[in-house]
Amino acid sequence: MMYYENLAEMYTGDDVTPDFYGWVFPKSDHVAVGTGTVTHKTDIKKFQLATRLRAHDKILGGKIIRVEAHPLPQQPRPRRVADRVALVGDAAGYVTKCAGEGIYFAAKSGRMCAEAIVEGSENGKKMEDEGDMRRYVERWDKTYCSMFKVLEVLEKVFYKSNPAREALVELCRDEYVQKITLDSYLYKKVAQGNPLEDLKLAANTIGSLLRANALKKEMDKI
Template sequence: MARQDLHGAAAPAHGPSPAEGDGIPRRFDVVVVGGGPAGATAAADLAGAGRSVLLLDKPGRIKPCGGAIPPRLIRDFAIPDHLLVARIRAARMIAPSGKEVDMPVGEGFVGMVDRKDFDPWLRQRAAEAGADLREAAFERVTRPADGTTLVHFTTGKGETLAHHTVQARLVIGADGATSPVGRAEVPGHDKMRQVFAYHEIVRVPQAGEAGAAAIGPTRCDVFYQGRHSPDFYSWIFPHGDTASIGTGSARKGFSLRSSIRALREQTGLADAETVRREGAPLPLKPLKRWDNGRDVLLAGDAAGVVAPASGEGIYYAMLGGRLAAEAAEGFLATGQVKALGLARRRFMRLHGRVFWILGMMQWVWYRSDGLRERFVSICRDKDVQQLTWDSYMNKELVRAKPAAHVRIFFKDLAHLFRWVSP
């Protein structure tokens, strides 16, 4: 049976060249570097379209992530129920004063995943679609005089370390905020602004144990408190039997580990069993360029697609991976380099306004505890709650309720200029 292309039409098979002694073919249409949500999605879509794809993933690293995924992601990317470790029905916002505001989801739920299980499942789906999945460390891209693009990488370690070189028509860098592919190949990547995130996965205490009441099995807790993050927020997100306790900050010298230690003490979770600890940089805004104008395209964190203010990244990474696959298909089919630019243009057309709004919100409200107190107070408003959840769940700005937007605008001004008490 012929495979289907990205738009449902029959696609010609583009198999890799025969393998040599190490079992790895010598030529691929696309080499995807990084097997997180962006890279695995791009690899699965391209392999499903009949393209020969090599997916390189460096083992031994789990990204720090609260794990929230909206219904839109579950629908668009066919995520099975067994990967959902919790279903969130409300968010609790905690102000610097300790005041709490609950924001019920209403109908539906927000899914929670654990990246240690979610990412491998995505990689396996890519492999089942036909991608050649390898545990490997990317080294570099070279271009001999004949104009070919060569990707160098290693497999194994120690005495089993082996060096490999394959030819590719296109390289997709989905290898994180500090992307070696992006830094070497895409102008401006080395100037990407970042926030550093850190979390600890803990075992949820049993009923009657210390800290048991601090974790709601269907509730995400978000702490807008400067002592835990001077410019972002901290969180406790349930993952079923475990929970993610995390924070982030771009401020140099701020100790994220000390912040989490204090948050655990504050919530009675100091003695909860720690399952693992993870930290990584996150980008603060999309890069102005996602391709090198020749043979490299970026996706996910490597392209800077983590939402400001919320830090949400999984949906945007997977969408970025899908858009990268579509752009790659256009490039491979036509040979036109300009096709690579479609990934960023389509993403910004869909979500550029949301990213701008969230960036402004973070700049306005996260600067001091006084402003954070007022921000949490705004979250009591039913218009704010409904429009927030509608936009988050469906990943679209809600335009059908202009009166509510106007009311929220004036309420924001009132809180910002202290015309009302928090």
């Protein structure tokens, strides 16, 4: 725990998961060693072992205090309203692809739904209806759909193979990438970048992907 007091680790690679990432996150008095996968759920024990092996020296002497598994609903459900019932948070499928972030979106969707109810019921003077609930979903989609889509594309491009993951690591060294990633994370919207820097980033992305693929081909030959 001491090593991880102010540190969170993220692992990528076919050994730890074929389609997401593995992690060691600090909790109050223990660490969570996690594995995310949608495509290979039955192999989860193998992936967990691989993440523990990667973090081996740092978690040495630690003991397993609990084993648990949970679904991460990463797709906003097409139907989130029925009559006067609306889904929010995980029930609505508000966990992002790529990062697996759901806490903010659960709290925010709860607030947005409550606001639509207060508004529709005119502060409790009349009964809200399905239309009021739909307003919450429309506002939600307008505010966050683009961000969910961007993260979906990033996951598809960068988590699909080891070379693609290497390309992601290479790109993350760039300060511009770090800035727009942090801004998007902090403000929960796709950060508006600088067009010239965006162009450079697109070229770097293609370059990194090509380099990583070429490297993989060389490694495969060995």
